[in-house]
Amino acid sequence: xxxxxxxxxxxxxxxxxxxxxxxxxxxxxxxxxxxxxxxxxxxxxxxxxxxxxxxxxxxxxxxxxxxxxxxxxxxxxxxxxxxxxxxxxxxxxxxxxxxxxxxxxxxxxxxxxxxxxxxxxxxxxxxxxxxxxxxxxxxxxxxxxxxxxxxxxxxxxxxxxxxxxxxxxxxxxxxxxxxxxxxxxxxxxxxxxxxxxxxxxxxxxxxxxxxxxxxxxxxxxxxxxxxxxxxxxxxxxxxxxxxxxxxxxxxxxxxxxxxxxxxxxxxxxxxxxxxxxxxxxxxxxxxxxxxxxxxxxxxxxxxxxxxxxxxxxxxxxxxxxxxxxxxxxxxxxxxxxxxxxxxxxxxxxxxxxxxxxxxxxxxxxxxxxxxxxxxxxxxxxxxxxxxxxxxxxxxxxxxxxxxxxxxxxxxxxxxxxxxxxxxxxxxxxxxxxxxxxxxxxxxxxxxxxxxxxxxxxxxxxxxxxxxxxxxxxxxxxxxx
Amino acid sequence: xxxxxxxxxxxxxxxxxxxxxxxxxxxxxxxxxxxxxxxxxxxxxxxxxxxxxxxxxxxxxxxxxxxxxxxxxxxxxxxxxxxxxxxxxxxxxxxxxxxxxxxxxxxxxxxxxxxxxxxxxxxxxxxxxxxxxxxxxxxxxxxxxxxxxxxxxxxxxxxxxxxxxxxxxxxxxxxxxxxxxxxxxxxxxxxxxxxxxxxxxxxxxxxxxxxxxxxxxxxxxxxxxxxxxxxxxxxxxxxxxxxxxxxxxxxxxxxxxxxxxxxxxxxxxxxxxxxxxxxxxxxxxxxxxxxxxxxxxxxxxxxxxxxxxxxxxxxxxxxxxxxxxxxxxxxxxxxxxxxxxxxxxxxxxxxxxxxxxxxxxxxxxxxxxxxxxxxxxxxxxxxxxxxxxxxxxxxxxxxxxxxxxxxxxxxxxxxxxxxxxxxxxxxxxxxxxxxxxxxxxxxxxxxxxxxxxxxxxxxxxxxxxxxxxxxxxxxxxxxxxxx
Numbered sequence: 001x002x003x004x005x006x007x008x009x010x011x012x013x014x015x016x017x018x019x020x021x022x023x024x025x026x027x028x029x030x031x032x033x034x035x036x037x038x039x040x041x042x043x044x045x046x047x048x049x050x051x052x053x054x055x056x057x058x059x060x061x062x063x064x065x066x067x068x069x070x071x072x073x074x075x076x077x078x079x080x081x082x083x084x085x086x087x088x089x090x091x092x093x094x095x096x097x098x099x100x101x102x103x104x105x106x107x108x109x110x111x112x113x114x115x116x117x118x119x120x121x122x123x124x125x126x127x128x129x130x131x132x133x134x135x136x137x138x139x140x141x142x143x144x145x146x147x148x149x150x151x152x153x154x155x156x157x158x159x160x161x162x163x164x165x166x167x168x169x170x171x172x173x174x175x176x177x178x179x180x181x182x183x184x185x186x187x188x189x190x191x192x193x194x195x196x197x198x199x200x201x202x203x204x205x206x207x208x209x210x211x212x213x214x215x216x217x218x219x220x221x222x223x224x225x226x227x228x229x230x231x232x233x234x235x236x237x238x239x240x241x242x243x244x245x246x247x248x249x250x251x252x253x254x255x256x257x258x259x260x261x262x263x264x265x266x267x268x269x270x271x272x273x274x275x276x277x278x279x280x281x282x283x284x285x286x287x288x289x290x291x292x293x294x295x296x297x298x299x300x301x302x303x304x305x306x307x308x309x310x311x312x313x314x315x316x317x318x319x320x321x322x323x324x325x326x327x328x329x330x331x332x333x334x335x336x337x338x339x340x341x342x343x344x345x346x347x348x349x350x351x352x353x354x355x356x357x358x359x360x361x362x363x364x365x366x367x368x369x370x371x372x373x374x375x376x377x378x379x380x381x382x383x384x385x386x387x388x389x390x391x392x393x394x395x396x397x398x399x400x401x402x403x404x405x406x407x408x409x410x411x412x413x414x415x416x417x418x419x420x421x422x423x424x425x426x427x428x429x430x431x432x433x434x435x436x437x438x439x440x441x442x443x444x445x446x447x448x449x450x451x452x453x454x455x456x457x458x459x460x461x462x463x464x465x466x467x468x469x470x471x472x473x474x475x476x477x478x479x480x
Numbered sequence: 481x482x483x484x485x486x487x488x489x490x491x492x493x494x495x496x497x498x499x500x501x502x503x504x505x506x507x508x509x510x511x512x513x514x515x516x517x518x519x520x521x522x523x524x525x526x527x528x529x530x531x532x533x534x535x536x537x538x539x540x541x542x543x544x545x546x547x548x549x550x551x552x553x554x555x556x557x558x559x560x561x562x563x564x565x566x567x568x569x570x571x572x573x574x575x576x577x578x579x580x581x582x583x584x585x586x587x588x589x590x591x592x593x594x595x596x597x598x599x600x601x602x603x604x605x606x607x608x609x610x611x612x613x614x615x616x617x618x619x620x621x622x623x624x625x626x627x628x629x630x631x632x633x634x635x636x637x638x639x640x641x642x643x644x645x646x647x648x649x650x651x652x653x654x655x656x657x658x659x660x661x662x663x664x665x666x667x668x669x670x671x672x673x674x675x676x677x678x679x680x681x682x683x684x685x686x687x688x689x690x691x692x693x694x695x696x697x698x699x700x701x702x703x704x705x706x707x708x709x710x711x712x713x714x715x716x717x718x719x720x721x722x723x724x725x726x727x728x729x730x731x732x733x734x735x736x737x738x739x740x741x742x743x744x745x746x747x748x749x750x751x752x753x754x755x756x757x758x759x760x761x762x763x764x765x766x767x768x769x770x771x772x773x774x775x776x777x778x779x780x781x782x783x784x785x786x787x788x789x790x791x792x793x794x795x796x797x798x799x800x801x802x803x804x805x806x807x808x809x810x811x812x813x814x815x816x817x818x819x820x821x822x823x824x825x826x827x828x829x830x831x832x833x834x835x836x837x838x839x840x841x842x843x844x845x846x847x848x849x850x851x852x853x854x855x856x857x858x859x860x861x862x863x864x865x866x867x868x869x870x871x872x873x874x875x876x877x878x879x880x881x882x883x884x885x886x887x888x889x890x891x892x893x894x895x896x897x898x899x900x901x902x903x904x905x906x907x908x909x910x911x912x913x914x915x916x917x918x919x920x921x922x923x924x925x926x927x928x929x930x931x932x933x934x935x936x937x938x939x940x941x942x943x944x945x946x947x948x949x950x951x952x953x954x955x956x957x958x959x960x961x962x963x
Contacts, residue, residue: 401606404650405654409658420648420651421644423643424640472542473542476542
């Protein structure tokens with residue numbers, strides 16, 4: 001079986017569900033979310049079958065590959081999408097509030113189906129080795145994400161988020177295409193794996209235009225992953241977009257961006273004149289992203305915005321891993337960090353969604369006394385915060401541990417020193433949430449009800465955080 | 481089932497039971513009692529002739545990186561485990577009645593206990609670090625919710641300072657790991673010891689500095705000590721007992737296990753630095769303690785001060801000095817836990833710990849006063865308590881140290897003078913609280929309850945046994961001689 005069938009299956013599932021939504025007459029659209037996640041789960045299981053990539057030499061092989069990176073991140077994206085789809089039923093009250101209600105349940109259906117197309121686009125993005133293919137997949141994913149982030153049409157914050165995302169995203173896509181044009185103009189190929197050979201044939205004078213093209217692509221990718229100084233869209237978009245969409249952006253879109261960055265760097269590693277400069281830039285990016293993300297998160301009082309800045313901070317740690325690509329363990333470390341990041345970020349967004357709905361806002365002060373109103377939610381959030389901060393026995397710690405290890409191995413002492421300081425900063429702003437939940441008194445004493453779907457999500461994600469934290473071996477092995 | 485794994489799992493299992501609704505106090509006390517019995521049994525059954533690591537068991541976690549959950553204990557570990565289980569049981573026993581969220585209170589205490597027991601029973605440096613960090617969040621919650629005084633600031637300071645220090649320590653440990661030749665990289669203490677004994681492994685000195693700062697901050701080494709006194713003073717009594725009595729000893733344990741065998745040259749090279757820092761502990765913090773006007777702050781600062789003696793024992797790099805330091809770890813743990821326990825009892829009765837407000841309560845609480853006298857005298861280093869034995873060994877070790885020099889002489893003089901200083905503030909505390917004229921409002925105080933009395937006696941009796949017969953502890957800690 002060819003790997004391309006996985007993405008086609010996802011798109012097919014999306015189309016089938018759209019048709020079902022149009023023609024099946026039911027006002028309760030939850031079944032779409034459950035069907036969608038069930039379908040994706042089947043596709044996830046299919047991805048474990050022995051599948052071959054495109055046959056070498058076939059026309060597909062110029063665009064798509066099926067190596068360990070794409071297999072790992074395809075499953076990663078499928079799992080993320082499943083969890084985001086399962087968040088959707090809990091988000092219905094917010095949708096009902098902010099969508100013009102021609103009929104009951106209007107707009108809920110599409111909200112649960114559009115992520116499938118984003119998933120397909122991102123899956124293509126992580127499997128592709130050709131710039132044009134990456135661009136097309138990127139557009140599929142990003143445009144759908146524009147729609148999703150501005151979904152709450154009667155909420156100004158959501159509209160602002162979507163507009164900002166659209167304008168800045170379009171700008172970054174423009175950079176991406178311009179960069180591709182320069183590279184194609186200089187080397188004559190848009191295939192990433194063919195770049196080293198093409199570059200080796202170039203005369204000296206062509207290196208500068210080549211570097212310009214690579215720099216433009218780097219700018220665009222930095223926008224995607226939320227690295228400083230292209231991170232300014234992140235807090236605003238995360239704060240305004242619907243919570244499941246913020247979660248999706250934070251995890252999946254970042255992962256795809258990093259995979260493209262990794263592919264580019266892995267290809268250019270063998271070209272010393274380019275690689276040296278590239279790694280210097282990445283190291284610098286990592287350092288400033290770490291500093292900015294962590295320091296900017298300290299004064300935040302809105303949890304969604306704080307999670308946005310925290311995602312910038314985590315992009316910094318990931319970039320530290322990318323800067324250490326010379327080590328064999330760098331890619332397993334990055335993959336492990338992403339797996340940890342998936343579990344802990346999605347868990348915090350799930351709890352945030354439930355609490356924001358119950359208390360009417362997503363400031364940190366809304367979490368006051370949560371440990372008394374719902375020990376389950378407070379405990380889950382505490383676990384997520386502990387993992388984000390880097391407490392041992394959680395996934396976040398092993399992720400940071402591996403990243404620090406490969407960084408030290410490659411001699412990035414400055415980055416590691418910055419990392420130590422920023423971890424301390426992280427302790428403060430993540431524990432601010434713990435303080436609110438455990439030290440402060442709640443404004444109301446009523447218990448917060450938690451639906452069965454959310455309970456299952458909390459159980460699975462919480463178990464994932466602890467499992468990865470105690471036994472990270474399988475994930476590291478998958479990427480070696 | 482490995483007995484050490486059982487020691488770690490019992491508090492965690494108890495926490496789980498409490499989470500699903502078991503009676504918090506009884507479940508916690510049950511688990512702590514089982515742990516105490518188990519650790520006494522292990523202590524007694526340790527084969528002193530065979531020596532080395534016993535009760536070993538291993539689970540593979542990341543074998544490629546050399547990270548495995550290996551559990552094992554030698555004499556030093558078993559002494560520390562005995563200390564941990566004694567203080568845990570005493571702390572849980574003396575814990576006051578909690579009206580709200582009792583479950584969370586006991587879960588936090590049990591997690592601290594599990595973390596410290598895990599740290600002392602593991603042979604893998606990675607898990608040594610990880611188990612210690614298990615105590616960070618429970619401390620944050622305990623001090624913030626049930627603490628006294630300026631508890632929020634104290635909790636923040638302790639959490640962030642300790643978090644930062646622990647990452648510095650982590651970087652040091654990773655650097656140590658990476659400085660091994662790439663084929664044999666491991667986090668296993670046994671293999672690190674073998675490499676050190678073979679004389680082929682010479683890690684860089686800057687790694688030692690990272691470890692010293694990291695472990696040192698965890699032990700409140702001057703000048704990285706400022707998180708400790710507020711944290712201990714503002715923490716609820718059982719948390720203060722566990723922290724100052726047991727958790728603090730983890731850093732010293734780490735130094736003994738990792739730095740002493742692997743960095744002998746670096747320790748010699750930087751011995752003056754260490755000696756200056758520990759003089760800061762003894763002298764500077766000693767005088768700061770004398771200036772304190774509240775009992776909880778006095779005991780908090782005094783526990784920071786006494787760390788100087790243990791560091792002196794380590795810095796001397798002599799067998800006697802290190803054994804004295806280990807004995808002092810055991811002794812100090814018990815004495816400071818007893819002191820905080822009694823301090824908590826006083827606070828519960830009077831609501832204040834200010835010397836200016838208290839006075840003469842020994843008339844109405846004689847047993848409390850007597851027990852506090854014992855704890856105070858132990859802390860000062862009165863012969864008959866294990867603290868004296870430890871301090872004497874430390875002084876001898878330092879004086880006959882091979883790196884004898886002006887710094888070491890100064891350290892010994894300061895150390896002996898420190899005994900006088902600690903006598904000043906302890907006797908003053910004792911007098912201000914218990915002797916003198918009694919204010920009218922204290923005349924109706926009740927004496928110590930039997931529960932609290934016996935929890936403190938549980939700590940003081942081993943202290944006196946070790947004081948009159950320190951050999952039984954020294955035999956155990958002596959098993960680290962080859963390293």
